[in-house]
Amino acid sequence: MSGTLYLCATPIGNLGDITLRVLETLKEVDLIAAEDTRNSIKLLTHFDIHTPMTSYHEFNKIDKGRELVGELLKGKNIALITDAGTPGISDPGEELVKMAQEAGVAVTSLPGACACITALTLSGQSTRRFDFEAFLPKEKKLRQHRLQEMDRQTETVVLYEAPHHLLATLRELMEAMGDRRLTLCRELTKKHEEAMRCTFSEAIAYYENPEHPPRGEYVLVIEGRDPKQQEEQARKEWEAMDIPSHVAYYEAQGIPRKAAMKKAAEDRGVSKRDIYQALLEEKDKEKE
Secondary structure: OOOEEEEEOEOOOOHHHOOHHHHHHHHHOOEEEEOOHHHHHHHHHHOOOOOOEEEOOOOOHHHHHHHHHHHHHOOOOEEEEOOOEOOOOOOOHHHHHHHHHHOOOEEEEEOOOOHHHHHHHHOOOOOOOEEEEEOOOOOHHHHHHHHHHHHHOOOEEEEEEOHHHHHHHHHHHHHHHOOOEEEEEEOOOOOOOEEEEEEHHHHHHHHHOOOOOOOOOEEEEEOOOOHHHHHHHHHHHHHOOOHHHHHHHHHOOOOOHHHHHHHHHHHHOOOHHHHHHHHHHHHHHHHO
16 A cells, blocks of 8 residues: 655744644654755754655756655655745646656645735735736746736736845746735744835835845735736737737737637627627638
């Protein structure tokens, strides 16, 4: 009988945020797979846990993942922990979960600290719907594409950023999304925890000051685009289009053709029959 993979959430700052269930599990499993054993040993030592550890991280996640699944299939119970927070959220843990489930290994998650949710709840921004971005892509083309998508979103956006990249990212966000409001969260659950509500321009001005160098890991909670502004922007865009281009505009967003035709008809205050006829005429022109 195979063992179980336990996803154990660890504190993101304050050690008191670990759960009793996680502590019991870390003591009882056969092995702990940690993102950085040098970091995790401090946590285990603090709670007097002596379970053997092995490293599992971004650079060995495939080979080590196979090895860990092999141990699970032999009946060993393994706990997966990340440097801070919940495994599988913006870390290689998701790969191990996938491999374990494909092998028929039982996987269970022990809930606890998560920087994304902690920042969102204290941000003062809307929590009804939100998009978790983790870190923006490093590759320039993908990054620009994602920034453009974020600009159109009406839900709150949550992303992570390191202190040495913060200013550059704030400038990119402002260029792509305008001077939007956000909450900058840092040092969550720690002594110097801070949640600064401001605009992109205010944040940039603050951190450009040599007296306020960025410190600590940041979570940016950004307000979504005002739906009315979004509708107005979309209206300006399609007013300059002919009907085929209007339909193509929605199809480019992944909307099926029939739904795209319906949305174009609603925008223009015409019937779907009018849209269909315009598309037929365009098709006839292309044949000529």
